[in-house]
Amino acid sequence: MDLDDEIPTLVEHSNDRVPLTIICGFLGAGKSTLLKRILTERHGYRIAVIMNEFGDTADIEAKTINVSSPDDPTAEASEEFLELANGCLCCSIKDVGIAAIEKLMQRKGAFDYILLETTGLADPGPIASMFWQNEEFASGVGKDIVLDGVVCVVDACFGQKQIEEDATYDEIGESIRQIAGSDVILLNKIDLVEPVEAAHLESAIRQINPAAPLHKTVRGQLDVGSIVNIEAYSTRPKFPVHGHDHNAIRAGHDHSEQSHYELRGISSLQVTCPTLGQEKMDKLDAWIRSVLWENQLPEGTQSSELQVLRCKGLVITDAGDQYVLQGVRSMYDMSLVGEEVVGVPEQGKLVFIGKGLDLVVRKSLEDIVNS
Numbered sequence: 001m002d003l004d005d006e007i008p009t010l011v012e013h014s015n016d017r018v019p020l021t022i023i024c025g026f027l028g029a030g031k032s033t034l035l036k037r038i039l040t041e042r043h044g045y046r047i048a049v050i051m052n053e054f055g056d057t058a059d060i061e062a063k064t065i066n067v068s069s070p071d072d073p074t075a076e077a078s079e080e081f082l083e084l085a086n087g088c089l090c091c092s093i094k095d096v097g098i099a100a101i102e103k104l105m106q107r108k109g110a111f112d113y114i115l116l117e118t119t120g121l122a123d124p125g126p127i128a129s130m131f132w133q134n135e136e137f138a139s140g141v142g143k144d145i146v147l148d149g150v151v152c153v154v155d156a157c158f159g160q161k162q163i164e165e166d167a168t169y170d171e172i173g174e175s176i177r178q179i180a181g182s183d184v185i186l187l188n189k190i191d192l193v194e195p196v197e198a199a200h201l202e203s204a205i206r207q208i209n210p211a212a213p214l215h216k217t218v219r220g221q222l223d224v225g226s227i228v229n230i231e232a233y234s235t236r237p238k239f240p241v242h243g244h245d246h247n248a249i250r251a252g253h254d255h256s257e258q259s260h261y262e263l264r265g266i267s268s269l270q271v272t273c274p275t276l277g278q279e280k281m282d283k284l285d286a287w288i289r290s291v292l293w294e295n296q297l298p299e300g301t302q303s304s305e306l307q308v309l310r311c312k313g314l315v316i317t318d319a320g321d322q323y324v325l326q327g328v329r330s331m332y333d334m335s336l337v338g339e340e341v342v343g344v345p346e347q348g349k350l351v352f353i354g355k356g357l358d359l360v361v362r363k364s365l366e367d368i369v370n371s
């Protein structure tokens with residue numbers, strides 16, 4: 001295989017793009033409830049929401065605008081736009097693919113943010129990759145859009161069961177992929193479970209994705225600012241501090257009852273790193289390329305089924321420069337943080353989420369950053 005063919009080119013984003021957040025989540029977890037709330041609440045954002053169905057929105061004060069083509073009257077039933085009193089624009093389209101987004105972008109100017117519900121598109125990875133990296137897309141409708149982040153709604157009632165079922169398959173299950181690939185997690189329907197159950201599920205989620213902030217919600221009630229404009233793909237990652245570390249399971253070190261997720265499903269690897277000189281930066285880059293592109297360690301060590309779904313990090317050089325690592329599957333970007341960021345942390349941090357991130361992989365990475 002010619003590796004050069006496989007190297008993805010990252011798209012340069014211009015500033016006047018409309019940010020887009022992908023909302024994924026388990027079936028019935030509360031994605032539509034969250035979106036409907038956003039569509040009716042006064043929050044000051046002009047958000048275009050793409051969802052597959054309106055459901056019972058008769059109570060939403062709105063006028064229906066039919067944008068279907070006169071040449072294609074059959075499209076009438078499947079595409080609808082509602083302009084809402086709070087400035088939001090609701091877009092109901094059966095297919096949430098490119099065509100839907102193209103239709104929406106014809107109304108550019110009517111909104112300054114897009115929320116995309118991924119009903120029927122269980123794994124957010126491919127769509128996140130499309131907005132982030134796909135050059136063909138970027139030269140078309142994508143030139144007006146920038147990926148802001150991925151939000152996952154987890155059902156507090158059934159999330160635990162879902163994760164456990166997914167963890168028993170050889171392949172990484174959908175719910176685990178969703179949690180792994182997200183930048184913000186909503187643990188919804190918290191009103192329906194006992195605190196101890198919620199804590200248990202939170203631990204399982206933390207084990208899969210320790211890097212995403214988690215909000216416990218009832219009917220998706222939270223500050224809209226917690227899920228929009230988080231700039232997950234363009235700023236320094238904000239690693240949450242977990243208050244209950246005895247609950248938060250650290251991958252690779254915990255042998256509690258939940259460690260079977262690590263064996264069968266996916267786990268995370270977190271490594272703090274001191275400031276790095278150029279040589280170590282180069283080695284780190286080579287390590288990331290090997291792991292993300294070739295699914296193996298640079299020294300050629302075969303690690304069982306190594307596969308990274310998501311990575312994030314902050315790396316600080318000896319010169320005080322800060323680089324942000326962002327990765328979705330095989331794509332990654334290591335970009336210099338602009339001077340507008342005040343204050344340089346003393347150490348960096350790297351988080352990898354995926355399969356096969358065992359102690360051998362940890363040691364290989366630690367050897368580079370700590371040597």
Ligand SMILES: Nc1nc2c(ncn2[C@@H]2O[C@H](COP(=O)(O)OP(=O)(O)OP(=O)(O)O)[C@@H](O)[C@H]2O)c(=O)[nH]1
Pocket residue numbers: 025026027028029030031032033034119188189190191192217218219220
């Ligand atoms: N008690 C309770 N019910 C909720 C909550 N959030 C949503 N629901 C209910 O759960 C059901 C499913 O919610 P939806 O918002 O349709 O879920 P969804 O994720 O969009 O579902 P799909 O599109 O089918 O995947 C609905 O009956 C909601 O009213 C919550 O926090 N608490």
